[in-house]
Amino acid sequence: MATSEGFQFPKEHSFPPFYTPQINLSTRHAQLTKWSSLILSYCRHHSIYRLSLSDATNSPSSPAYPLFNNEAINRRLSPSYVKEIVNFMKKDGRAEWYGSDKNEGGGGDVVWIYWRTPEEWAGVVEGWVEETGNKGQVMTVYELTEGETTRGSEFWGLDQELLIKAIQVLAKKGRAQTMGGEENLGVKFF
Amino acid sequence: MSRKGVGLAAFDRSRLTSASYANHGTALRTTNAQALETQLSVFRSLLQQFSQQHGKEIRSNPSFRAQFARMCTAIGVDFLAASASHEGGGGKGGDSSIWGQLLGRTVNDFYFELAVKVVEVCSKTRGENGGLIDVRKVRELLQLRQENQMGTGQKEGGGLTEDDVLRAVGTLKPLGSAYSIVKVGSKPYIRSVPKELNTDQSAVLEAAQVLGYVSVSMLMVNLKWARARAKTAVEDLVGEGMLWVDKQAGGEWDYWNPGFMMEGQEGVGFGG
Numbered sequence: 187m188a189t190s191e192g193f194q195f196p197k198e199h200s201f202p203p204f205y206t207p208q209i210n211l212s213t214r215h216a217q218l219t220k221w222s223s224l225i226l227s228y229c230r231h232h233s234i235y236r237l238s239l240s241d242a243t244n245s246p247s248s249p250a251y252p253l254f255n256n257e258a259i260n261r262r263l264s265p266s267y268v269k270e271i272v273n274f275m276k277k278d279g280r281a282e283w284y285g286s287d288k289n290e291g292g293g294g295d296v297v298w299i300y301w302r303t304p305e306e307w308a309g310v311v312e313g314w315v316e317e318t319g320n321k322g323q324v325m326t327v328y329e330l331t332e333g334e335t336t337r338g339s340e341f342w343g344l345d346q347e348l349l350i351k352a353i354q355v356l357a358k359k360g361r362a363q364t365m366g367g368e369e370n371l372g373v374k375f376f
Numbered sequence: 377m378s379r380k381g382v383g384l385a386a387f388d389r390s391r392l393t394s395a396s397y398a399n400h401g402t403a404l405r406t407t408n409a410q411a412l413e414t415q416l417s418v419f420r421s422l423l424q425q426f427s428q429q430h431g432k433e434i435r436s437n438p439s440f441r442a443q444f445a446r447m448c449t450a451i452g453v454d455f456l457a458a459s460a461s462h463e464g465g466g467g468k469g470g471d472s473s474i475w476g477q478l479l480g481r482t483v484n485d486f487y488f489e490l491a492v493k494v495v496e497v498c499s500k501t502r503g504e505n506g507g508l509i510d511v512r513k514v515r516e517l518l519q520l521r522q523e524n525q526m527g528t529g530q531k532e533g534g535g536l537t538e539d540d541v542l543r544a545v546g547t548l549k550p551l552g553s554a555y556s557i558v559k560v561g562s563k564p565y566i567r568s569v570p571k572e573l574n575t576d577q578s579a580v581l582e583a584a585q586v587l588g589y590v591s592v593s594m595l596m597v598n599l600k601w602a603r604a605r606a607k608t609a610v611e612d613l614v615g616e617g618m619l620w621v622d623k624q625a626g627g628e629w630d631y632w633n634p635g636f637m638m639e640g641q642e643g644v645g646f647g648g
Binding site: 206208261 | 502503504506589614615616617620621622623624625630632634636637638
């Protein structure tokens with residue numbers, strides 16, 4: 187488990203039937219719940235914001251590969267079951283198909299894993315803006331995720347698209363306004 | 377042979393005799409009752425004193441608690457049943473709550489609180505184990521929880537024993553609850569769904585408890601069962617949510633005891 191990098195897998199990860207979709211409905215529900223919380227804590231630990239399901243299940247180079255494949259006990263999760271788990275998480279608002287909000291259909295291969303939802307990220311950003319006295323300032327998305335001023339904040343290194351989703355949440359509440367083009371999106375906080 | 381009195385005086389005499397017998401009887405009974413009452417009140421106050429003095433220890437020291445429980449059992453005091461029936465029965469007279477009062481509520485409160493926690497664990501894990509959980513596991517989970525809580529400042533509370541958990545489940549009985557203790561193999565389990573296991577199902581669970589998992593052919597070989605019988609027992613248990621299916625074992629399906637999911641790492645490594 188060299189790639190798990192300090193992540194302590196729970197015991198069910200070494201439980202062989204955990205990788206077989208359970209027949210019994212209530213067992214299945216318990217299993218989905220366990221997978222959901224495992225995926226969330228794994229992604230949080232590794233700062234993973236979105237997953238390609240085909241990579242995560244098939245390609246050992248994917249950071250999420252050790253999550254869905256336990257080579258020590260020779261068990262793996264099938265892509266179709268991962269899909270079911272993702273749809274289960276979606277009901278709790280903890281996952282979203284990438285592009286599903288842009289009329290691209292969704293249900294594809296890439297999925298947002300919301301160990302923090304855009305709303306929760308919006309709260310984090312808002313808290314930072316208030317704490318650091320950046321109200322009224324204009325900042326670019328790049329500055330927010332990569333810049334020197336935000337280094338050490340929780341959203342430093344955050345997926346830019348996810349940050350934009352969070353900013354849109356703030357904009358809807360009238361706490362921020364976006365300006366500029368796609369390439370160099372700026373934000374003004376109120 | 378005694379000579380029977382014949383005159384009228386004989387009636388008087390017999391009336392007198394029986395009256396004096398009755399008097400004597402009453403006198404004896406009163407002294408007896410008085411003696412008993414004194415004994416009881418002495419015993420009562422001693423027991424009360426004891427439980428007040430050692431209340432903290434009863435709560436916090438598992439071996440002391442076990443000893444105390446054993447002592448109560450030895451002298452015929454079932455403090456749990458007594459206080460529980462008081463809670464449920466509603467005014468069956470002072471008699472039913474007497475032990476609850478005597479023991480200063482420390483002991484039964486301890487077990488009632490524990491029972492609530494046991495119920496929480498059972499209902500939280502019901503989805504994954506079908507409502508059948510090893511007493512040892514419950515104890516481990518509760519102990520873990522207690523230790524976590526102690527980390528946040530609470531100093532009270534030592535260990536828990538399996539005996540404590542069993543007694544706590546016992547306190548639930550008067551509530552007409554589904555909670556009961558069943559033996560699977562030699563180990564006590566808490567069953568939180570009202571479901572009877574037949575002997576075949578118990579045998580399968582027992583095997584799965586020892587090995588971690590079973591398969592139909594394992595049951596056929598080891599228990600000398602026909603395929604249909606083994607299949608039925610296993611499928612019933614899957615239907616109850618008490619076994620998990622593993623279809624990636626390479627050939628036949630394996631059926632796992634969900635308890636192994638919570639066990640230490642020694643539970644895995646085989647199969648495949």
